[in-house]
Amino acid sequence: MNDKILTTLEYSKIIDRLAAHAATALGKNVARALYPSRELEEVKRSLQATDEAYKADRLKGSAPFGGVTDIAPALQRARIGGILNPSELAAISLTVRGARRVKRHIMTLHDDDAIPMLNNLAEQLSESRELEEQINACIDDQAEVMDSASSELASIRRELKVGESRIREKLDQMVRSSSVQKMLQDAIITLRNDRYVIPVKQEYRSHFGGIVHDQSGSGATLFIEPEAIVNMNNKLRELHVAETREIEKILLRLTSVVAEYEPDLMLDLDLLGQLDFAFAKARFAHGMKGTLPRMNDRGFLKIKRGRHPLIDPAAVVPLDVELGNSYSGIIVTGPNTGGKTVSLKTIGLLSLMAMSGLFVPAEDGTQLCVFDAIYADIGDEQSIEQSLSTFSSHLTNIIRILSSMTPKSLVLLDELGAGTDPAEGSALAIAILEHMHRSGCRIVATTHYSELKAYAYNRKGVINASMEFDIQTLSPTYRLLVGVPGRSNAFAIAERLGLPRHIIDHARGEVSEEDMRVDSMIASLEEDRLSAEAERNTAESLRRELEEQRRRFDEQRERFEQQRDKLLVKAQEDAKEAVAKAKREAEQIISDLRRLAQEEGASVKEHKLIEARRRLDEAEPQLRKQGAKSGAAKPKAPQKIGAGDEVMVYSLNQKGHVVELTGGDALVQLGILKMKVGLNDLELVKSAPAQPQQQKQAASLKRSKDDQVRTELDLRGANVEEAIIEVDRFLDEAFLSNMGRVYIIHGKGTGVLRTGIADYLRKHRHVKSYRLGEYGEGGAGVTVAELK
Structure with missing residues (x-):
């Protein structure tokens, strides 16, 4: 593969675009050295690395190459005994840290989604943490040697600060002096040749001893080191020399440590270059929407x-x-x-x-x-x-x-x-x-x-x-x-451009018959191709349209099924919540009954209460799975429901008996619980047997002989509101037990409770008549109610 072919096919422009995607100089160097391979296995390995980097870049972004630089020249100088400067040492530290971040990033990616080739390269990266720590202990982020690099350097710099402070104090006293201020161009302290000086007017040169270090461009100002601080400046100069020597010792020590790590670091640079190159190929592929061939x-x-x-x-x-x-x-x-x-x-x-x-x-x-x-x-x-x-x-x-x-x-x-x-x-x-x-x-x-x-x-x-x-x-x-x-479209083009027809016909006559047949054959083939291509495009368009319609239909069906299931689940959850609320109320009733039985000695049997609670538990609906068929069916047509009929309550999936009808609702007895239910939520299970009107409602709800219901209710000490609630509950129990007469004890007192109870009994649906008690029944402290 000679370079001339690469130039002809503009391969170098591809390399330039690839190198622009590299994050480091190391990756750019590898990209610029890229050359086509003639070995199939090598090409496959290279493409695999690109594919892994492409996948990693798509999932988690490119590896963090920040801080990684080409430190090879510095490493070579360290190996041959040169002294590295603070900037080079700081660059080495940053590169070591960057290599560690790259290693961890790629190994983490490999744990989530296998990228074996990149992971193999990353695993070979050395940590070199001790080298990084030693450099960071001496060199700060601004590539300056820190005071903590050695105790000698810290001592020298403390003395420097003290010396500089004394010189400034001495000069401050001079420039603040009124006799001296008039001789100064400006009341400032400055540096010339690393020595502290003050700006003195030219005409007052003879009034100052000391050394002239510089003068202004106009010559009107001389920068003089006063004789009083010459020795102090000399001492400061000595300290600066000592500081420089100590820094050289520190840099020499760090350089020798770098030399020990030089082989590992050179390998790291090669590995980092290959990794950056792989990610550069991935980013290049993203940019041109490339695929793996x-x-x-x-x-x-x-x-x-x-x-x-x-x-x-x-x-x-x-x-x-x-x-x-x-x-x-x-x-x-x-x-x-x-x-x-x-x-x-x-x-x-x-x-x-x-x-x-x-x-x-x-x-x-x-x-x-x-x-x-x-x-x-x-x-x-x-x-x-x-x-x-x-x-x-x-x-x-x-x-x-x-x-x-x-x-x-x-x-x-x-x-x-x-x-x-x-x-x-x-x-x-x-x-x-x-x-x-x-x-x-x-x-x-x-x-x-x-x-x-x-x-x-x-x-x-x-x-x-x-x-x-x-x-x-x-x-x-x-x-x-x-x-x-x-x-050959020459004739067609010439005709469309306006060349006279007789010239075109003459030209056609000059073409051999065989050539004309070939041209006609090609034209026929091209016409057939265009026709077939048009039909194929039409078929492809229809196929895409059908696929789109099918996709929309599937989406609509899926949305419908999801909505149906959500509505069904919500309805069942609402029903479950309604039953749970009813259970809580029933539990409260049972608790009140048990308390009253204990307080008044009424024989409310425990196994009856347990049975009532069990029936309530069974009334709780079970959520069916999506796609399951509904358990109960709604009535096909409205049915006539009357008091005493046995009915099915759909929302609770529970049977009960109708106590009475009020408009479009029915009062239904579910065990010991009474609920008001809409007629459209009921289905007739069994009609009540025909019987006299006055006994019709209670006939199907008689208690067994074993049930003992109180015939009297003691309300003494209660207020009117509490008494009314207790009277309503008491009358319902008495009515369900077919009791003809009950006694309500309210005491004589002020008569407020008696009056309130009388007003309530006058309107109650189960009360036929009421009166005050006679002699032997409690007199005016008791109201006797006759039930229907």
Whole structure:
């Protein structure tokens, strides 16, 4: 693979774009050194690394290469005994830390989703934590040696601070003095040659002893070190020299430590460069929407909607081509500027990219081959200096290709046989193609010669192709059509442009009958192709439309089922909550009954209470699973329901008896619980037997003989509101037990409770009449109620 081919196919521009995606100088160097490989296994490994980085970058983003720099020159100086400066040491520390972050990032990714090649590289990175800690203990983030680097340095810098402070105090006293201020240009203290000085006016030079270190541009100001601080400045200078020597000792010590780690760090740089390069390939693939090609070494390539990576994605026309299976050569014909050369370069460049371990801008399913070499004769390389014509230039390249190609080579020829007599050029082109075809290499050639169309048509293993041209718009579509030879559109173009008809007819007469038949055949083939393509597009459109309708139908059905299940679950949960609320109320009633039984000695049997609670538990609905059939069905038609009838309550899935009807609702007895239920929530199970009207309601709800119900209710001490609640509950129990008379004890007192109870009994539905007690019944302290 010579450099001339890489230049012809613009491979270097791909490398430049790839290098721009690298995060470090290490990765950029690896990218710029990239070269296509001729070994299938090596190419597969490189593509696997790219694929792993592509997956990692898509899931978690690129590895954190921040802080990683090319420290190889510093390491080499440390190895040969040089002294590294603080900036170099700080860069080494940052690189060690960056390598550790990269290692942890990739190993964490590997734990979540296997990326074995990148993980293997990351595992080889050394931690070098001790080196980093030693450097950080001496060098700060601004690449300055810290006071804590050594006790001697800390002591020297303390003395420096004290000395500088004393000098400033001494000079401050001088500049604040009124006698001195008039001699100063400005009342400031400054530095010249690392020594403290003050700006003195030129005319007062004789009033100051000391040393002149500098003067202003105008000469009006002298920067004088007063004699009083000369010794102090000398001492400060000595301390600075001592500081510099101590810093050199610290840097020498750190450099020797770096030298010990030099082999590991050099390996780390190589590994970091490879990792950054892999992620650069991934980001490059993302940018051009590339895919992983399948590779082979049997000379087969199949490009599906391949795009030239250097052409604007919005303008590029995808290329579909297959080579190396049924045919090993393609002869492309078509008009100039139709895209033949771009097609050649796309095939060659995508092959070079894949052989370099890069994704290619094509659709999934693209297959490419690892060739031992790619040869190309593209473009006009006419040289005035070498006295080479266009034909000579092309022929020189072809001779070079013929001497080097092998059966595993790919040869790309543009305008084969051009630049000389058409008859001789076409004959020579056929001979060259036949020789290459017999050698077994893969060939893609473009030409204008119609003789090559016939050659491709008659030669097994060679196929015609053409660049599509729109006669209506007189412009190419840049689509490569494999299997269809190109037409000469000169007559059609001339006619549309307005050339007189008699001239065109005369020109047609000059064309041989055989050529006309070939042109007619090509036109017929092209017409059939366009018709088939239109029908295929229509079928494809219908298929997409049907798939879209089916997708929408499936989505609507899924939404309907989800909504149905949600509504059903909600209804069941509402019912469950209603029953739970009723249970809580029933539990309270049972608790009150048990308390009253204990307080008043009434024989409310415990097993009856347990049985009532069990019936309430059974009344709680069970949530059915999605898709299960409903347990109960609603009544098909309205039914006449009366008092005493046995009914099914749908919302509670429980049977009960109707106590009374009020409008569109019914009071239903469920065990010991009474609930008001809508008639549309009931289904008649069993009608009550016919009986006298006054006993109809209670007949089906008689208690057993074992049940003992109180005949009297003691309300003494209660207020009117509490008494009314107790009286209502008491009368219901008495009515259900078919008791004819009950006694309500309220005491005499002020008469407020008696009056309130009397008013309530007057309106109660179960009370036929009431009166005060007679002698022996409690007198005015008791009200006797006769029940219906």
